[in-house]
Amino acid sequence: MASSSSSSNPRWIHDVFINFRGQDTRKNIVSHLYAALSNAGINTFLDNEKLRKGRELGPQLLKAVEVSQIAIVVFSKSYTESSWCLDELVQIVECQKSFGQVILPVFYNVDPSVVRNQKGAFGKALRSTAKRRISALPEFKLRKEHVVSGWRNALTLAANLSGWDVNNCRNEGELVKQIVGDVFTKLDSSFLSISEFPVGLEPRVQKGMGGSGKTTTAKSIYNRIHRKFVHRSFVENIREACENDNYRGVIHLQKKILSDALKTKEKIDSIGLGANKLETRLRGKKVFIVLDDVTSFQELKALCGNRAWFGTGSVIIVTTRDVHLLNLLEVDHLCKTEEMNKDDSLELFSWHTFREACPAKDFNQLSKKVVAYCGGLPLALEVIGSYLYGRTKPEWESVLSKLKRIPNDQVHQKLSISYNEPNVTEILNGCGLYADIGISVLIERSLLKVVKNNKLQMHDLIWDMGREIVRQSSPKEPGKRSRLLFHEDVSHVLAKNTGTNTVEGLILNLQRTSRVSFSTNAFQEMNKLRLLQLDRVDLIGDFGDLSNHLCWVDWQRFSFKCIPDDFYQENLVAFELKYSNVRQVWKEAMLMEKLKILNLSHSKYLRSTPDFSKLPNLEKLIMKDCQSLSNVHQSIGDLKNVLLINLKDCTSLENLPREIYQLKSLKTLILSGCSKIDKLEEDIVQMESLTSLIATNTSIKEVPYSILRLKSIGYISLCGYEGLSHDIFPSLIRFWMSPTMTSLPRIPPFRDMPLSHVSLDVENNNNLGLSCLLPKLNSLSKLRSFQVQCHSKIQLTRELTRFIDDLHDANFTELETSHTSQISVLSLRSLLIGMGSYDTVINTLGKSLSQELRINDSIDSFLPGDNYPSWLAYTCVGPSVYFQVPEDSVSGMKGIALCIVYSSTLEIMGTECLTSVLIINHTKFTIQIYKRDTIMSFNDEDWQGVASNLGVGDNVEIFVAFGHGLIIKETAVYLIYGQLTTMEIEPILEVAAQPSPDVEIELLPKTNEKIFIRLAKRVGKCLCLNQNRDLNNF
DSSP states (O other): OOOSOOOSSTTOSEEEEEEEOHHHHTTTHHHHHHHHHHHTTOOEEEOOGGGOOSSSOOHHHHHHHHTEEEEEEEEOTTGGGOHHHHHHHHHHHHHHHHHOOEEEEEESSSOHHHHHHTOHHHHHHHHHHHHHHHHHOGGGGGGHHHHHHHHHHHHHHHHTSOOEEGGGSSSHHHHHHHHHHHHHHHSOTTOOOOOSSOTTHHHHHHHTOOSSOHHHHHHHHHHHHGGGOSEEEEEOOHHHHHHSOHHHHHHHHHHHHHHHHHSOOOOOOSHHHHHHHHHHHHTTOOEEEEEEEEOOHHHHHHHHOOGGGSOTTOEEEEEESOHHHHHHHTOSOOOOOOOOOHHHHHHHHHHHHHSSSSOOGGGHHHHHHHHHHHTTOHHHHHHHHHHHTTOOHHHHHHHHHHHHTSOTTOHHHHHHHHHSSOOGGGGOGGGTSOHHHHHHHHHHTTSOEEEGGGEEEOOHHHHHHHHHHHHHHSSSOGGGSSEEOSHHHHHHHHHHTOOOTTOOEEEEEOOTTOOEEEEGGGGTTOTTOOEEEEESEEEESOGGGSOTTOOEEEEETOOOSBOOTTOOOTTOSEEEOTTOOOSBSOSSOOOOTTOOEEEOTTOTTOOBOOOOTTOTTOOEEEOTTOTTOOBOOGGGGGOTTOOEEEOTTOTTOOOOOGGGGGOTTOOEEEOTTOTTOOOOOGGGGGOTTOOEEEEOSSSOOSOOGGGGGOSSOOEEEETTEEEEHHHHHHHHHHHHHOGGGSSSOOOOOOTTSOTTEEEEEOTTOTTOOGGGTGGGGGGOTTOOEEEEEOSSHHHHHHHHHHHHHHHHSSOHHHHHHGGGTSGGGSEEEEEEEEEEOOHHHHHHHHHHHHHHHHHOSSGGGOSOOSOBTTEEEEEEESSEEEEEOOOOOSSOOOEEEEEEEEEEOTTOOHHHHEEEEEEEETTTTEEEEEEHHHHTTOOHHHHHHHHTTOOTTOEEEEEEEEOTTEEEEEEEEEEEOSOOOOOOOOOOOOOOOOOOSOEEEEEOOOTTOHHHHHHHHHHHHHHHTTTTSOGGGO
């Protein structure tokens, strides 16, 4: 039972309180969960049986519940047999209501619904517990119902919360891991993440021992005590931060300490200034600082100086491999790394190998043998345990055979059982090898980890191990090693010409103040060299001396103005010349069929890209910060396999060749910081694979209209828009159609596509629903129509439903049926809409309406029906009408007329409430949307858009969308043709509705449409004939 302070909130003393039935769970899940939480540095209160005195909760338990931030309630089969568990649960629920305590239920071999409803044996035990309480405490009888009700309510509330069911997890270990992870997310975010399986960490933290890894131990201590300090900072991976550039790395870490401890951002120009600021700003303050993986005394001086910097009560923890540094610092306590004991070693090994705390039965003896050879080293246990995960017994025996040949006291060799001669260059696909499986195996063996931004990271102990294995292959003659990695060894080999054909990789990176030259003759014998990495190194002589097996060359600060003609590498896969002096890449194009990566970033004198015509398989072109680059060779269009082009911060580049838009394979185009580029062509639509377009801080003012048609585009950063395409497209459309909404110039239309008509294919834009675009149609001043192409009936239905629901805040059923309930108290009106040429049918339609109204006493059937010589009619109840496009006459369809009868209050007019008309082709999976302004001024171009999408036999629906305030009674559509075969007029279907006698007619105004106006008047007169009739006759 822990009692140390646990939270920045003064109310919380404990992080977690575990409520459980000891008989069921104390020796299994609860013990494992408590150990995992404690090992993770989470302050956990576990109910001690000794605290249970008498029949009711004592003050200590009540207090423990109240001061715990999270309560984990472990429900088991016999949970309700314990009044203690139930009383604690009631207290927990009260704390949730009063103090915001978090409750996390765990269902251990009991179904959540059983707990929720207290069914079966679980509920029977609850009733029995209540009876026992009554017999033991007579006074309880007076408040029995109240207490039992409290138990039931608490059980139901807790069981309804999100938690874990052990039956849904692969094993108990997986369940515990999930719970600990969730607890971390709900606690103070200042907690640091530690080892996945922190076995044996708790006693080592309490005793100040090592053995679980220096960083892991430091993090666990930090998690335990950091809340006691206002000014605190955990500085991780100092070795890594300072390795490439010690000067800038130290300055960065000084800024981090000040930022973490004081919550301020400081400008630091030098290490000396940073040290001075740390001393003055932190003087006298009680601080807690952890410096992890320190490699030099200079780093210590710059980051923590001496004791005088900090106030009384400060704690500084330093982790390092060099004990001499700690002696120089005169630390108060020195904690040396110790091996784990046998029990903890076996448990840690088991977690990595079996994902459980104990070995599988058949592997128990084998596991103990492996653990014995690992000697209690956590990293070895992790590496070998991960390697053996899921392996068969014969494979285990093979591993043990190898272990027996490795001396116990050689840590590097113990790790090499998993290493097995992996060659970094051999895991590169570009070198003709199998990178995918190679990297996967290295990750499985814990030799590599995938970290932020999908980068691969290798533990520095393993890195040292690999270098040691290489060194030991030829301790006294470095020229006979497969890799030359150490500065002194490389310099010796190149100066003395002692390289051999064993060398496959060579790395020589000099400090910023140095530069050295070597003769190419030194490489003559290295004819198997495949990897060459140089920085601030010049080579003089015949470049033909270099191995023709080179597949990766990384030559930073290359001093030549042009790549020498004799530096021809036909097998080169990656060529990096960052920070080079080249003004021209090659004098003449060289055929390099295997080259996949070309990186010329930060080459400030480079004026033109190379000729790409002989680089057919280039996949990545990276030319960041080439400040003089002003020309991109037109042959860039020949790169049929390119995936990435990065021209960031090429400030002299004014335009891109038209050929670049032919790159159908390109996925990422980065132009950010190209301040002189002012235009992207509409041809960008040809980049059919483009997923990311990043072009911030350019002079581009106009977004290509065709970008909307890019099916693969996922991320856009352009013209002030940044984000996922389905979030950006609606804003782009509003911007294009309403130029007054922004100060930027309006975007021009598609080439060969009028501004007024926009088409969207939603096949690969599943998140870009109509509901986020189309309700805004009336605010898009220039847009007349919008067509959406779907690719299945399901997709069509989904998009249509989203739009209708968003427009009316109701579903189809509500929309279609609600009109019958209030029609008797509203005025009856009609609205006429015309599309295309309909003048030849107007007079006939008007006469038919008049005739119908004279013949029928009821207005239930007043719309003319099918079929006239000049039209085919279809009617439906409600706002939509369905029809199948019939066989065309000789002259074809000329137009469409719509008649909508609706009821509303006197002050609401249909023309004001109309929002849009949708034409849905259920055969072609298309939705055409025409907004109100378009319907009021329908032109020939609009009609052509309608007619071109209607084919013989297509199943079509026309939906008329109105806002709130009116109810659609009936909708009719008239397909207007030339003269058809004369048919008798069939009566229209009756509609059960009773409108008021206040009957009116509206029409949408349209210039010079006199016949349409005459029709409106005729219909109006016909309807007015009935306005004095008795309501019951309607």
